[in-house]
Amino acid sequence: MSNPDDAPALATVAILALPEVTASVLFGLSDMFVGVGRDWPLVVEGRPGTSSLHVQIVSADGRPLTIANGVQVVPDASIADAAPPQVICIPEVFLLPDAEIRGRFPAEAAWLREAHARGAIIAAACSGALLMAEAGLLEGEDATTHWAYCDVLAQRHPGIRLHRRRALVTAGEGQRLVMAGGGTSWQDLALYLIARLVNLEAAMQMARLYLIDWHESGQQPFARLSASRQSDDAVITRCQLWVADHYGEPSPVAAMTRLSGLAERSFVRRFQQATGLSPLQYVHHVRLEEAKQLLEGSEDPIEAIAGQVGYEDAGYFARLFKREVNLTPAQYRRRFAGLREVLQQGRTG
Incomplete structure (x- = not known):
């Protein structure tokens, strides 16, 4: 009989909660990651499986906060107290495209730099790439972001090689910088990370469960x-x-x-x-x-x-x-x- 202590440790995914984040993206990412390994056997076989990822929602100070659209969020931990993550996800930075971001998130930017230096993957959906750039992670690298923020990103960070039409871009040493473009691109981002952290079949299972990218087909498939x-x-x-x-x-x-x-x-x-x-x-x-x-x-x-x-x-x-x-x-x-x-x-x- 195998010893539970010998089981491989689950990869930890930290999702960064900011006041400038919408609930649909924050909790959508959380639901996708938590459901890996758990939801497929529940739907197909009628028995819940075990989650394949350890997921935590973190914020700068760990205290409850109000995010965009007035939704209350209680983080699992502060960035200082959170378990060291293998992946940090920035759901978005929901600001007007020309809003000033410099100096707005100093603690979060420092945490991203430190985690990346330790080998973590830093991933952003939609306008979250703005915070990656503010943290200095994208200088001289390929990148993408939501089309509404492309001009601002290019103007403020001319050293970034911006790919305006690409839905998903990976960059940097070990391809540890990951960015997805449009408003619902967090789903593509989640699938990519699931394939990378767990395996390809787990990502395909979640794509089927969530009907990702093929909603026009209805649920019949x-x-x-x-x-x-x-x-x-x-x-x-x-x-x-x-x-x-x-x-x-x-x-x-x-x-x-x-x-x-x-x-x-x-x-x-x-x-x-x-x-x-x-x-x-x-x-x-x-x-x-x-x-x-x-x-x-x-x-x-x-x-x-x-x-x-x-x-x-x-x-x-x-x-x-x-x-x-x-x-x-x-x-x-x-x-x-x-x-x-x-x-x-x-x-x-």
């Missing part, structure tokens, strides 16, 4: 994930476990019926009661989830993927995929394989 939860019926659970490994075999419903030892009508009724899906619907669900993984992670032709997951007729597979996922296999691949590639680069860069 993800909503049926909960169907794979194991039931409380031991007989049906045994069939679910079997089909998880044998979904590509011919006539899997007939095989599950034999495995159950039940009459066909009794099996279908009991399976439906336990899972909310008919046995055939469940098989389709498992096959399509595997097809998504293959579309994301391989360059195999769609026809080959159809065969790998159990469909001899690639046209039928494509129609079924479109009906259930609300995207064609090719559309799904373009969107999610691209995300996986970006996050993979972040993981190995």
Whole structure:
């Protein structure tokens, strides 16, 4: 039996709370990071997992503060008392673009410099790059920020190589300076950091749970994930476990019926009661989830993927995929394989 004391320490992420931060970004980042490792098994299997990151909200003095839009925040610690973080996230600096920032955050700027010198990753969403620049971390480096703040950043810090159109920029020694542009770019930033701190699959799981960057697709590509939860019926659970490994075999419903030892009508009724899906619907669900993984992670032709997951007729597979996922296999691949590639680069860069 393994000793809990031998388990690897969780990476610590500190999210910097300033009065000039909005609640949606501050708590959105916190929710994303805390949910890594915890929320995917909760949704898919019906059991909560364990968070893979240690997350703390910190402020200059650790006292309760009122942030933008009048929301009250109680930090977990002051910057002096916080556990040494592997990553510091600056959610934003919600000021008018031409507002003076020099000398406004001296304690926070000094803390960022010290943490970076110790090897921490400093990451900023939206206008948070202004504070990184104020701390002197971006001089001579590549950077990006929200489009409304690009001119100000360029004027005040002409030594920065500003990339106005790039959504995500990494810079500095060890790529330990990370910046994301637009208003909801904190989601992209969080995914990048999750891939880098935990692993690529954890980031992809959070992308699916949060529907990140593909909201126009609706929830159909993800909503049926909960169907794979194991039931409380031991007989049906045994069939679910079997089909998880044998979904590509011919006539899997007939095989599950034999495995159950039940009459066909009794099996279908009991399976439906336990899972909310008919046995055939469940098989389709498992096959399509595997097809998504293959579309994301391989360059195999769609026809080959159809065969790998159990469909001899690639046209039928494509129609079924479109009906259930609300995207064609090719559309799904373009969107999610691209995300996986970006996050993979972040993981190995």
